[in-house]
Amino acid sequence: MPTQFYSTNDRSNVQPLKEAVLRSLPADRGLYMPEEITPLPASFWESWRDLSLGELGFQVTRHLLGDAIPDEDLRPLVEEAINFPAPLYQLTDKLSVLELFHGPTLAFKDFGARFMARLMGYLTKDDGRELTVLVATSGDTGGAVASAFHNVPGTKVVILYPKGGVSDLQEKQLTTLGGNITALEVSGTFDDCQRLVKAAFSDRELSERLNLTSANSINISRLIPQSFYYFEAARQLPEGIKPTFIVPSGNFGNLTAGLLAQRLGLPIEKFVAATNTNDVVPRYLLGGTYEPRPSVATISNAMDVGAPSNFARMVDLFARPANPAAEKLTEADALDEMSAHLQGLAYTDTATRHAIREVWENHRYALCPHTAVAYLAAKDIETPGHKIILSTAHPAKFLPTMEEELGPGTVPIPERLACLTDIPKVAESMEPDEAVFLTWLG
Numbered sequence: 001m002p003t004q005f006y007s008t009n010d011r012s013n014v015q016p017l018k019e020a021v022l023r024s025l026p027a028d029r030g031l032y033m034p035e036e037i038t039p040l041p042a043s044f045w046e047s048w049r050d051l052s053l054g055e056l057g058f059q060v061t062r063h064l065l066g067d068a069i070p071d072e073d074l075r076p077l078v079e080e081a082i083n084f085p086a087p088l089y090q091l092t093d094k095l096s097v098l099e100l101f102h103g104p105t106l107a108f109k110d111f112g113a114r115f116m117a118r119l120m121g122y123l124t125k126d127d128g129r130e131l132t133v134l135v136a137t138s139g140d141t142g143g144a145v146a147s148a149f150h151n152v153p154g155t156k157v158v159i160l161y162p163k164g165g166v167s168d169l170q171e172k173q174l175t176t177l178g179g180n181i182t183a184l185e186v187s188g189t190f191d192d193c194q195r196l197v198k199a200a201f202s203d204r205e206l207s208e209r210l211n212l213t214s215a216n217s218i219n220i221s222r223l224i225p226q227s228f229y230y231f232e233a234a235r236q237l238p239e240g241i242k243p244t245f246i247v248p249s250g251n252f253g254n255l256t257a258g259l260l261a262q263r264l265g266l267p268i269e270k271f272v273a274a275t276n277t278n279d280v281v282p283r284y285l286l287g288g289t290y291e292p293r294p295s296v297a298t299i300s301n302a303m304d305v306g307a308p309s310n311f312a313r314m315v316d317l318f319a320r321p322a323n324p325a326a327e328k329l330t331e332a333d334a335l336d337e338m339s340a341h342l343q344g345l346a347y348t349d350t351a352t353r354h355a356i357r358e359v360w361e362n363h364r365y366a367l368c369p370h371t372a373v374a375y376l377a378a379k380d381i382e383t384p385g386h387k388i389i390l391s392t393a394h395p396a397k398f399l400p401t402m403e404e405e406l407g408p409g410t411v412p413i414p415e416r417l418a419c420l421t422d423i424p425k426v427a428e429s430m431e432p433d434e435a436v437f438l439t440w441l442g
């Protein structure tokens, strides 16, 4: 049976895969979630440690989507999207770094963006209508989406990013491709960019007319491939070791994908959400109230998010009982479960800079600022077994910060970044005003 997707705001609002992916946001402003998330079957667990990342991804996707896409189409789709590795780099006998920056744009967002580009292409191949992909970015999503959708026929991409809020090389990644990719430099924060995108989806007439879809983690199809690397990380550990994952967090899509992997049966000791001073979720988990607030700029800019989109999905996942046949928890009980099982820790830029230097001095290993935030959390937590910090991006994407801490030339710049330096950026300026943006969209 093909899996259906419901809105977190209304479980009776159910859509098939194509609608959930292309519509991206339900009209009631909830988020789509798969109706069924059951543990992978015994046959998967017999061989999962020997599978390639592509095959592992195929089997996870097949299980989640049911027979919505025939196997002979789905397997190559996943294998072509995830055609780069996700190795574990062992820092100490208790701590490893999961390197998620070996894709084309050197960030974990390549997993989601490349999968999504192929899935959307597959779902719309007979539609004969241009698709407009909207995306808000605080750093890495924009470049990954630009790369994944560049020159895809019948697709137009509009990327909104905060002026001065992304690193120079991140900006180059999203403003230099041209063709079907347009960059809008918004005089505001990432939250303003996200607000503008959501306003476009709320305008049903515009959304229908332009055939709008989202490439942010509000789109459920971003989270499916992001779950693959949790399996990939765990299978690189000796058998029987349950990892604790420390996840650098901004919009919380990365962590939500981990929770999804756990609901699919992956044995995980616990999750820790590590943030910079944009600490809405850690504050909440420490017993506060959940209060989104305007983001502030930090050196780990991709996590500068004041209103994390995926909070509703996290609550939804904690509401799902271990036994799929049992009743879902109420929202209040799910929030209690989340506070009991998820730890959140937040760090300043000063501490982050110190961590970058410390790891270089002790291990000659360069952590990007986001990964350094997770490293700080890994040091502060007690957990049995092995700790894995997710390394979200290559440190060269944040060259000025890295050179301030480690000295010039310490972090080699991969050719695919170096070649962008002399290409001029092309971006249109945009006020953070919904009416202006909707008029611009047309």
Ligand SMILES: N[C@@H](CCOP(=O)(O)O)C(=O)O
Pocket: 136, 137, 138, 139, 140, 141, 142, 215, 216, 217, 218, 250, 251, 252, 253, 254, 302, 303, 309
């Ligand atoms: N950290 C992001 C912000 C957008 O988050 P997303 O996961 O919803 O795309 C970025 O790098 O742009």
